[in-house]
Amino acid sequence: MRHPDKETLALASGGDLGWWRRWRTQRHLAFCEDCRLEVEAFRKAAAVLREGSEPPQDLDWDRLAMEIKANIRLGLAAGEIAGPAREAPRRLGWRAAAAMAGVSMVVVSGLLVVAPFAPRSRAPVEAGVTAEATPAGIELKGSGGKLTVVGRAGDTVTVSARSSGSVAARYVDSDTGQVTIANVYME
């Protein structure tokens, strides 16, 4: 059995993996006691660290944010001034350029064919998988992509979400008048 590396397990313990890596890691953890213990150890260590690093109650977050932004701008400006002199780019030979173009084409084709979900705009910055109930049905979202789990065009739909981790879509079939309620479970 091939185990996930330490970095992946540490990220999994904080719920910071992307959709696909999270899904694969969870699959592995379901069957691997050693890795589960490792993740639990990371979780405990993080909890101990959090306990010892609570920010003061009267911390002025707005002021802190302004100071951080100012320091970043200062660092960027200093980098522009003090950065190393740029070398003129070396020109590639035509053989190397053709080889790179070929490799790029194969990689891009492969990604387009087997990409788990179609890319979307990245407005909401969220890690992990979410289920969203919309008037169009239920969509599973993760890593900037989506999968429509439930959706029937033309039928009346009412949706709801439960904070325990499930979303529901209710349809009235326009032909038969029969009501159907589909639930998708996240836990």
Add this chain to the structure above:
Amino acid sequence: MSTWSKCALGLTVALAVWAQPRPLDPRSTMNITLPDDSPVALLAADWGESRSEVRGGAMVLDLHTSLSFRNTSQRRIRGITLLVLAQDVTPGGKASVSVPSLDVGPGEAFPVRIDLQLLRPLQAGAGPLVQVELDGILFDDLGFYGANKLNSRRSMTVWETEARRDRRHFKAILEAQGPEGLQKAILESLARQADRPQLNARVLAGGRATAYEPAQEVQLAFLDLRDAPVAPVAGTAQLSAHELRSPSLKLANRSKTPVRFVEIGWILKEAGGKEVVAGTLPAQVNLPPGGEAEVAQSSVLRFSRPAGASLNLRGVTGFVSNVEFADGRVWVPGRESIQHPQLQRALAPSPEEQRLIELYRKKGLTAVIEQLKRF
């Protein structure tokens, strides 16, 4: 072309062919399980346009099927719930399909449509790709049969109790005001449904907030539904422009019967004053008569407008949506309670009211009156 290029091209073509949607063979990929003493028998399963497709390392199962069952029991069936399982470990693999508001007599047949997309790992071993199991059946005497893994007994009993309430309501109008009065009530319901605002509601797996948005702790307000056996006493939650997080509330049992489950509905108030019912908090409780219990969930519900316009939540009001007593009976708000102005504007109609309204739209008032007379 070099050998390496030929291999790469071959690999790309192979991947493209492998990833194409493929029809599913129901004999080897689907398994429908009914217990030996099941009160329904499977008559037919048409898997129609069901397909599988490889995306990344996962298989997407696009299920479009119509199952036909026969009621083999001696009682009338009011509802059915099926568990549809592609894999149980991670999100996207488990779903259920319920059909409430049925009226199927002994020996009669009825259809159940399944239109779902589910995910499953490519290396998930041998065996069927999709497992369909009977989770529960509700009869007209509110008796239940089934494994109840998904708590379908409670859900179906709530829907059936709401259905009886709403049929009683429309029948009373018909008797008191005649067909014209019933038509007026149906048209008012149609207008409310058309005006009822809906928000997209998102549930995060594991209930974690990862998109940090500044939130403030708010005191929850509650609608006092006088006939409710359980009353929220006080509560708080973290509220941001788009999210309701970590609700915590104290509930009091006003009835003389122990309560084991309460579901709280949320009415969200936007900056402009508009209100919308979106999301619920289900809670297993142990509430003795006259007793109190604390309920807290570290969950996150994230809301957005369907059209993508900005949202700015400013307040939240809770109401008791349904209650399950320890003896299995359920309580739902009466018609007087749901005619509270705040609820009437925002609450979705029950499945039965929605069915009757659709029946009116398709077949007219006479069909609705005939339906009401059947019960």
